[in-house]
Amino acid sequence: MKIKKLIAVIMMLTMIITLAACSKKEEDTSADDGSKATDENVAEENTDATASDASSLTIKDGVLQVGTEASYPPMEYLDEDGTTYIGFDIEVAQAIADELGLKLEIDDVAWDGIFASLDSDRYDCIIAGVSINEEREAAYNLTKPYVANRIALVTKKDSDITSPEDLKGKSVAYQTETTSDYYMKDLIKNGLEPSETYPYDKIIQAFDDLKVGRVDSVMTDIVVASYYMGNDSDKLEVVWKSEESEPMAICLKKGNDALTEKIEKAVDTLYENGKMAEIATKYFGYDITEDVR
Numbered sequence: 001m002k003i004k005k006l007i008a009v010i011m012m013l014t015m016i017i018t019l020a021a022c023s024k025k026e027e028d029t030s031a032d033d034g035s036k037a038t039d040e041n042v043a044e045e046n047t048d049a050t051a052s053d054a055s056s057l058t059i060k061d062g063v064l065q066v067g068t069e070a071s072y073p074p075m076e077y078l079d080e081d082g083t084t085y086i087g088f089d090i091e092v093a094q095a096i097a098d099e100l101g102l103k104l105e106i107d108d109v110a111w112d113g114i115f116a117s118l119d120s121d122r123y124d125c126i127i128a129g130v131s132i133n134e135e136r137e138a139a140y141n142l143t144k145p146y147v148a149n150r151i152a153l154v155t156k157k158d159s160d161i162t163s164p165e166d167l168k169g170k171s172v173a174y175q176t177e178t179t180s181d182y183y184m185k186d187l188i189k190n191g192l193e194p195s196e197t198y199p200y201d202k203i204i205q206a207f208d209d210l211k212v213g214r215v216d217s218v219m220t221d222i223v224v225a226s227y228y229m230g231n232d233s234d235k236l237e238v239v240w241k242s243e244e245s246e247p248m249a250i251c252l253k254k255g256n257d258a259l260t261e262k263i264e265k266a267v268d269t270l271y272e273n274g275k276m277a278e279i280a281t282k283y284f285g286y287d288i289t290e291d292v293r
Helices: 002-040 042-055 088-100 111-119 134-139 179-189 203-211 222-232 257-272 275-284
Strands: 063-068 076-078 103-108 125-131 140-142 147-149 151-156 171-175 196-200 217-221 236-241 246-253
Touching (some): 042 257, 076 088, 076 125, 088 103, 088 125, 088 257, 088 275, 111 125, 147 222, 151 203, 151 222, 171 203, 179 196, 179 217, 203 217, 203 236, 217 222, 222 236
Parallel strands (some): 063 103, 171 196, 171 217
Antiparallel strands (some): 125 246, 140 246, 147 246, 151 217
16 A cells, blocks of 8 residues: 555656646746847847837927928928929938838928027928038037038129139129028128128029029029029029038027937938938039038
8 A cells, every 4th residue: 555655656747747847948948039039129129229219219209290491402402393392401301200200291381480480399400401500500400411501603604703702793692591691791791892782581583683684693502503504594694603612501499409319310310321312413413412521
């Protein structure tokens, strides 16, 4: 009887040990499967985290709101349908939003109110060919340059104007509150005496008046001048451009450091993967972003 009881106990202990071993094996397998699943999803989780981080930094969750002035081709303007925003800056803005995992919303604002609207939180940033200068650096967060530009003087082909010095006694048009506006004010302050100066709200108005002879010249960005030269190269010409390049940046509200950093990293990626060069070549015929950074 004792022997039977001993055999029974031994059999029970064997079963317990076997079951414990099976359970341990299942736990190890489950752990391995979980580890594999985690490894496979790392990239996806990192992307989601980036989008989540960027979303929490914008005024509207999940949306990058960009202020621009859509009458400045080829930088930003309306397509032939009159409603679709196109241009170099528009595609750069879309590429940045894509990198951040955000939806893009464009807000078309008159240039003379574009910075005040940023100050009042109407949008997250300005992507509209904002030139870097000391005044703007003091008042706003500016990214590193993403494109460089020069000031250009455009005339009709039969003009005797060849440089800014020849504007004495001549009329000149430009867009108000732009680098060209500031440049003309400096020239006048230093003794230049044009017959008339015409500051316009939109640069297209200046070119329209140049073509019909209402003004003798237009001072503007070389990228804009190149665009109009493409359409009217038989009538207009660039007679002068500044030697010093004019770097442009994306502009954010002062103190918005976290979103500035995110946008900086997104632009760096666009340079590294060739997307910035691709967009530039599409609109200018060559890569104007080369050697900017």
